[in-house]
Amino acid sequence: MTPLHQLINRVLTQSHGWLGFDRFMALALYAPNLGYYSARTQPIGLMASSGSDFVTAPQMSPYFSRALARSVQEALLETQTDEVWEFGAGTAQMAYEILSTLGDAIKRYVIVEVSSHLRDVQAQQLEPFKDKVVWLDQLPEHFSGVVVGNEVLDAMPVKLIQRSSGTWYEMGVGSASLSNSEPSQLDLEWVKKETMLRPPVEISGEHDYLTEIHPQGEAFIKTLADRLQRGAVFLIDYGFPENEYYHEQRSSGTLMCHQGHLADANPLVAVGQKDITAHVNFTGIALSAQDAGMTVLGYTTQAHFLINSGLLDLLEDASQAERAMAQKLITEHEMGELFKVLALGVGVRPEWEPLGFQLGDRSHTL
Numbered sequence: 111m112t113p114l115h116q117l118i119n120r121v122l123t124q125s126h127g128w129l130g131f132d133r134f135m136a137l138a139l140y141a142p143n144l145g146y147y148s149a150r151t152q153p154i155g156l157m158a159s160s161g162s163d164f165v166t167a168p169q170m171s172p173y174f175s176r177a178l179a180r181s182v183q184e185a186l187l188e189t190q191t192d193e194v195w196e197f198g199a200g201t202a203q204m205a206y207e208i209l210s211t212l213g214d215a216i217k218r219y220v221i222v223e224v225s226s227h228l229r230d231v232q233a234q235q236l237e238p239f240k241d242k243v244v245w246l247d248q249l250p251e252h253f254s255g256v257v258v259g260n261e262v263l264d265a266m267p268v269k270l271i272q273r274s275s276g277t278w279y280e281m282g283v284g285s286a287s288l289s290n291s292e293p294s295q296l297d298l299e300w301v302k303k304e305t306m307l308r309p310p311v312e313i314s315g316e317h318d319y320l321t322e323i324h325p326q327g328e329a330f331i332k333t334l335a336d337r338l339q340r341g342a343v344f345l346i347d348y349g350f351p352e353n354e355y356y357h358e359q360r361s362s363g364t365l366m367c368h369q370g371h372l373a374d375a376n377p378l379v380a381v382g383q384k385d386i387t388a389h390v391n392f393t394g395i396a397l398s399a400q401d402a403g404m405t406v407l408g409y410t411t412q413a414h415f416l417i418n419s420g421l422l423d424l425l426e427d428a429s430q431a432e433r434a435m436a437q438k439l440i441t442e443h444e445m446g447e448l449f450k451v452l453a454l455g456v457g458v459r460p461e462w463e464p465l466g467f468q469l470g471d472r473s474h475t476l
C-alpha cells in the first residue's frame with residue numbers, strides 16, 4: 111500500500127465505502143504530493159525509455175507552439191492585452207516557445223498549475239524568462255490576457271454513467287478489503303448506484319451504454335468566464351462535438367489510462383502510476399462558455415488551426431527530421447483530426463475572425 115492507496119482507503123471509509131468516479135479520479139491524479147500529477151517525476155516525454163507515460167504536441171515538436179504563438183500574438187493585439195495565462199503547463203515546452211517567439215509582446219506569463227512537482231520542472235525550463243513568469247494555484251478574481259491550455263480539459267475528473275438494461279447508474283469505486291482493519295493492498299472494484307444523471311443528449315437505442323459527463327470541466331470554463339475581463343482563450347485537446355461524443359455506437363465511453371506509452375482502460379489498477387483521461391465534449395464546453403457570457407470565436411481541427419496559423423511557412427527552414435515530427439501534428443491519423451482547437455473571447459469585436467479558424471472552421475458542428 112502506497113501512501114496514496116492508504117489515503118484512498120481512508121476517504122472510501124469516510125464515504126461509507128463508495129466514491130463517485132470523479133472523486134476517485136481527482137484523488138488518483140491530484141491528491142497533494144501523492145496523486146499521479148503531483149508525484150510522478152516525468153509524466154510527459156517522447157519515448158517510454160525516458161521514463162515518461164505519454165507525449166503531447168508541444169513535446170513532439172516545437173513548431174506546434176511556434177504556430178500557436180502566431181495566433182496568440184494576433185489575440186494579444188486584438189484584445190489589447192500583454193499577458194499570457196497558461197493552464198497545466200506540463201514541462202513548459204509550450205511556454206518556452208511562446209515566450210521565445212513573442213518577446214516583448216508578453217509582459218507577464220502566468221502559469222496556473224495544480225502540481226507542485228511540475229512547477230519545479232517548469233521553473234527550470236523557463237529560467238531564461240524568470241522575470242516574466244509567475245505561478246498561481248488558482249485564478250484571481252479578475253484578470254485579462256490570452257489564455258492557453260493544451261490537454262488540460264482531458265485531465266479533469268469526469269463522472270462515469272452507465273445505462274444497463276434500460277436503467278442509468280453512476281459508476282463509482284468501492285473496495286472489497288475495507289472491512290479488513292489492515293488491508294495489504296488497494297483492492298478496488300466498480301460499484302454502481304442508480305442515478306438521475308444523464309448524458310446531455312438522448313442516446314438512441316436500448317443497448318447497454320457507458321459514457322462520461324464533465325461537470326468539472328464545465329465548471330472550470332464558467333469560472334474562467336466569470337473572471338476573464340477581456341481576452342481570448344485557446345483550448346486544444348482531443349474530443350468531439352456532442353453528437354459524435356454521445357453517438358449510439360460509442361458505447362464504451364472514452365476513458366483511458368496511459369503508462370509507459372501504452373494505453374489501457376482500467377483506472378482501478380496501478381493507481382497513482384498512470385494518467386487517467388477522457389475525451390472532451392466540446393459542445394458542453396462551448397455552451398458553458400456562452401452561458402457565462404463568452405463568445406465562441408472558432409472551433410476546428412488541430413491540423414486546420416496550425417496550418418491557418420502559419421505552420422507550413424514556419425517549417426520552410428526546418429530539417430527533414432523536424433518536418434517529420436511536425437507532420438504528426440497535422441496528419442489525419444495522428445493528431446491532426448482527433449485533436450481540436452476551441453477559441454473563446456470576452457470583450458472582442460464581434461467581427462473578429464481569428465487567424466487559426468480562417469479555413470475549415472467547424473463551429474457549426476458544435
Ligand SMILES: C[S@@+](CC[C@H](N)C(=O)[O-])C[C@H]1O[C@@H](n2cnc3c(N)ncnc32)[C@H](O)[C@@H]1O
Pocket residue numbers: 147154166167168169197198199200201222223224225228259260261262265266330
Ligand atoms: C496532460 S497534461 C498536459 C501538460 C501540457 N499542457 C502539455 O501539453 O504537455 C495535463 C496538465 O493539466 C494540469 N491540470 C489539470 N487540471 C488542472 C486545473 N484545474 N488547473 C490547472 N492545471 C490543471 C495537470 O497538472 C497537467 O500539468
